[in-house]
Amino acid sequence: xxxxxxxxxxxxxxxxxxxxxxxxxxxxxxxxxxxxxxxxxxxxxxxxxxxxxxxxxxxxxxxxxxxxxxxxxxxxxxxxxxxxxxxxxxxxxxxxxxxxxxxxxxxxxxxxxxxxxxxxxxxxxxxxxxxxxxxxxxxxxxxxxxxxxxxxxxxxxxxxxxxxxxxxxxxxxxxxxxxxxxxxxxxxxxxxxxxxxxxxxxxxxxxxxxxxxxxxxxxxxxxxxxxxxxxxxxxxxxxxxxxxxxxxxxxxxxxxxxxxxxxxxxxxxxxxxxxxxxxxxxxxxxxxxxxxxxxxxxxxxxxxxxxxxxxxxxxxxxxxxxxxxxxxxxxxxxxxxxxxxxxxxxxxxxxxxxxxxxxxxxxxxxxxxxxxxxxxxxxxxxxxxxxxxxxxxxxxxxxxxxxxxxxxxxxxxxxxxxxxxxxxxxxxxxxxxxxxxxxxxxxxxxxxxxxxxxxxxxxxxxxxxxxxxxxxxxxxxxxxxxxxxxxxxxxxxxxxxxxxxxxxxxxxxxxxxxxxxxxxxxxxxxxxxxxxxxxxxxxxxxxxxxxxxxxxxxxxxxxxxxxxxxxxxxxxxxxxxxxxxxxxxxxxxxxxxxxxxxxxxxx
Amino acid sequence: xxxxxxxxxxxxxxxxxxxxxxxxxxxxxxxxxxxxxxxxxxxxxxxxxxxxxxxxxxxxxxxxxxxxxxxxxxxxxxxxxxxxxxxxxxxxxxxxxxxxxxxxxxxxxxxxxxxxxxxxxxxxxxxxxxxxxxxxxxxxxxxxxxxxxxxxxxxxxxxxxxxxxxxxxxxxxxxxxxxxxxxxxxxxxxxxxxxxxxxxxxxxxxxxxxxxxxxx
Numbered sequence: 001x002x003x004x005x006x007x008x009x010x011x012x013x014x015x016x017x018x019x020x021x022x023x024x025x026x027x028x029x030x031x032x033x034x035x036x037x038x039x040x041x042x043x044x045x046x047x048x049x050x051x052x053x054x055x056x057x058x059x060x061x062x063x064x065x066x067x068x069x070x071x072x073x074x075x076x077x078x079x080x081x082x083x084x085x086x087x088x089x090x091x092x093x094x095x096x097x098x099x100x101x102x103x104x105x106x107x108x109x110x111x112x113x114x115x116x117x118x119x120x121x122x123x124x125x126x127x128x129x130x131x132x133x134x135x136x137x138x139x140x141x142x143x144x145x146x147x148x149x150x151x152x153x154x155x156x157x158x159x160x161x162x163x164x165x166x167x168x169x170x171x172x173x174x175x176x177x178x179x180x181x182x183x184x185x186x187x188x189x190x191x192x193x194x195x196x197x198x199x200x201x202x203x204x205x206x207x208x209x210x211x212x213x214x215x216x217x218x219x220x221x222x223x224x225x226x227x228x229x230x231x232x233x234x235x236x237x238x239x240x241x242x243x244x245x246x247x248x249x250x251x252x253x254x255x256x257x258x259x260x261x262x263x264x265x266x267x268x269x270x271x272x273x274x275x276x277x278x279x280x281x282x283x284x285x286x287x288x289x290x291x292x293x294x295x296x297x298x299x300x301x302x303x304x305x306x307x308x309x310x311x312x313x314x315x316x317x318x319x320x321x322x323x324x325x326x327x328x329x330x331x332x333x334x335x336x337x338x339x340x341x342x343x344x345x346x347x348x349x350x351x352x353x354x355x356x357x358x359x360x361x362x363x364x365x366x367x368x369x370x371x372x373x374x375x376x377x378x379x380x381x382x383x384x385x386x387x388x389x390x391x392x393x394x395x396x397x398x399x400x401x402x403x404x405x406x407x408x409x410x411x412x413x414x415x416x417x418x419x420x421x422x423x424x425x426x427x428x429x430x431x432x433x434x435x436x437x438x439x440x441x442x443x444x445x446x447x448x449x450x451x452x453x454x455x456x457x458x459x460x461x462x463x464x465x466x467x468x469x470x471x472x473x474x475x476x477x478x479x480x481x482x483x484x485x486x487x488x489x490x491x492x493x494x495x496x497x498x499x500x501x502x503x504x505x506x507x508x509x510x511x512x513x514x515x516x517x518x519x520x521x522x523x524x525x526x527x528x529x530x531x532x533x534x535x536x537x538x539x540x541x542x543x544x545x546x547x548x549x550x551x552x553x554x555x556x557x558x559x560x561x562x563x564x565x566x567x568x569x570x571x572x573x574x575x576x577x578x579x580x581x582x583x584x585x586x587x588x589x590x591x592x593x594x595x596x597x598x599x600x601x602x603x
Numbered sequence: 604x605x606x607x608x609x610x611x612x613x614x615x616x617x618x619x620x621x622x623x624x625x626x627x628x629x630x631x632x633x634x635x636x637x638x639x640x641x642x643x644x645x646x647x648x649x650x651x652x653x654x655x656x657x658x659x660x661x662x663x664x665x666x667x668x669x670x671x672x673x674x675x676x677x678x679x680x681x682x683x684x685x686x687x688x689x690x691x692x693x694x695x696x697x698x699x700x701x702x703x704x705x706x707x708x709x710x711x712x713x714x715x716x717x718x719x720x721x722x723x724x725x726x727x728x729x730x731x732x733x734x735x736x737x738x739x740x741x742x743x744x745x746x747x748x749x750x751x752x753x754x755x756x757x758x759x760x761x762x763x764x765x766x767x768x769x770x771x772x773x774x775x776x777x778x779x780x781x782x783x784x785x786x787x788x789x790x791x792x793x794x795x796x797x798x799x800x801x802x803x804x805x806x807x808x809x810x811x812x813x814x815x816x817x818x819x
Binding site for chain 2: 164167168204207208243245279282287334335338339414418
């Protein structure tokens with residue numbers, strides 16, 4: 001038996017307990033009084049009501065699970081699909097917890113699970129693992145704090161960062177309030193990073209990337225995650241954001257290359273309407289589809305991007321265009337196309353996330369089969385050349401934010417962009433004649449036959465749709481016909497103005513085909529030779545059809561014949577090539593028709 | 604050929620269009636918005652095109668493209684509007700958008716002296732690099748905040764006059780002068796016979812006749 005505690009202690013304890021009891025009772029009384037008082041005040045304006053007490057407090061009804069607020073209320077009850085999804089996600093949570101505890105998992109397992117979507121609750125630890133955050137932090141203890149301190153004294157991008165933080169994700173609860181915790185974190189991370197990677201500084205777009213990271217991470221974690229995305233070769237965003245945007249140029253070129261091979265009709269449609277990939281793809285590439293597709297889908301793309309690196313960006317771009325090809329082809333002006341890609345898809349993607357990701361996976365596989373998944377290698381200017389974290393004092397222009405003249409890099413960008421535009425215009429013109437010939441004759445039979453001869457891997461799923469998607473334009477509707485007549489006139493006019501220079505330019509361009517070839521790309525050459533062969537066939541056909549028609553048109557054909565002779569040689573060559581490498585062409589056609597046939601998954 | 608391939612052109616399409624507008628005169632103009640970051644370029648366009656205003660307009664990455672059609676008397680004027688990113692880093696992409704543009708709105712924020720200086724640099728650049736006949740308007744935006752202005756109205760007006768620019772103070776928030784500035788531009792753009800040779804659209808899907816004027 002233990003000894004009893006000393007008597008005086010016992011008394012003090014009782015006293016304390018009594019006091020506590022008394023305080024509790026007092027509190028309850030005050031509370032009661034207070035509540036009664038409020039009811040007595042009733043609708044009196046002095047009666048202070050917290051905004052959330054009223055049913056007009058809509059935030060809860062319009063905020064989705066990611067914290068984004070919508071224009072109208074979200075459904076209050078969950079449908080069976082949603083319930084099912086929640087159930088699945090709970091199961092996945094458990095698997096992920098286990099997997100994260102035994103990191104790194106076997107690659108295949110990880111791949112499978114990431115493509116299914118990282119459960120939202122697991123994104124914090126999973127993204128940190130994928131981006132090596134913990135390791136970076138361990139290796140750089142104190143660095144972030146130092147960079148932040150240096151930024152306070154030396155950052156030159158603060159005004160721009162401030163302006164962008166003030167408008168980044170303001171429809172998200174985390175960033176809604178000015179100077180909220182997350183807004184401050186975003187501001188700090190970007191300023192600190194502009195010092196840490198002084199070559200890069202800050203570029204618009206980075207706020208969005210860091211903003212997404214901060215939705216899932218703490219401030220310092222987000223800083224190192226951002227650094228991995230920017231400097232790691234797997235993601236290499238440095239080259240996107242750095243002055244002159246070298247990686248943007250490289251990726252856009254590769255994007256064009258892919259389009260010109262597996263979605264030729266859409267590619268031509270875009271060129272015809274002056275929709276340069278630069279117009280829609282900058283944002284896609286710079287912020288990895290955030291604010292261009294629904295947020296939930298962009299997170300799924302981010303999951304995969306973090307796992308597989310920057311090639312995912314190219315594949316997703318193609319996937320989006322593929323999934324919406326029909327609608328895009330129906331839009332007959334630049335206005336509509338850009339609106340569709342910039343606004344409409346963000347609001348409603350038209351496919352659920354799982355279907356979109358499945359399509360992405362198929363596109364990635366197909367691009368790999370076609371050896372188009374990896375763009376040409378990066379140049380050295382896409383990565384930091386100065387050591388990170390080394391303080392470099394900014395020059396005066398930078399400090400004052402005054403405009404300077406173009407640097408050599410920027411001049412180069414300008415030249416590239418403009419020559420690219422001109423190149424497109426030239427291609428459009430040649431495309432116009434190419435398409436016109438079919439539209440005008442209204443006889444696509446020979447084209448179809450030719451195509452079926454070259455396509456060995458005939459897909460069982462060929463639909464009427466597939467005929468339209470192989471790049472050989474087979475049109476019938478009146479509006480395109482009338483357009484094509486205009487095109488014809490236009491073409492003639494152009495040729496009449498400068499017939500020889502024009503044609504020589506085109507043929508020279510076609511022969512060299514700089515935009516579409518890089519050294520290892522044999523498939524490209526075959527494909528283009530085939531083009532020439534077809535074009536020659538078509539212009540012959542066109543000649544027969546039109547010789548007796550308007551004078552204008554026959555004049556044009558005479559000029560076309562000039563091309564004809566030039567390409568005659570190529571025709572023979574191309575046919576030989578085609579016979580040798582038939583399967584290449586078949587694969588290319590096949591991509592459009594079969595492997596990506598996801599139209600059944602349309603919601 | 605293809606000397607100004609992406610000009611947007613001012614070729615008339617009225618007579619040939621199958622959509623029933625053949626009775627109206629119609630013209631199409633490419634217009635570009637330039638100016639420092641966060642002065643309200645996108646907001647001006649949003650107000651003009653959709654009549655909306657977002658307190659927190661997302662920052663423009665690259666550029667955005669919108670169109671709006673207005674009528675002046677018996678002429679239908681379609682603006683193809685290029686709204687560009689303001690950060691200096693994107694400067695090198697700007698010529699892609701103002702190249703071949705028939706009109707430009709250079710925007711500054713009346714609360715921000717630097718943005719006015721930047722606007723002047725844009726005007727200089729346009730005079731040097733853009734089409735010689737380009738119509739330039741200077742817009743002093745955020746005029747609803749005129750009680751905390753830094754750039755005086757008269758100062759900007761004088762600058763505009765000296766440089767042959769249209770000038771208005773605008774507010775995308777209240778809508779003040781937003782339609783007016785576009786309208787003023789439309790009025791100033793050549794729509795008659797004394798507009799020498801037009802640029803032909805490279806895609807040629809509209810008119811193919813080389814007209815000497817944009818409106819018939």
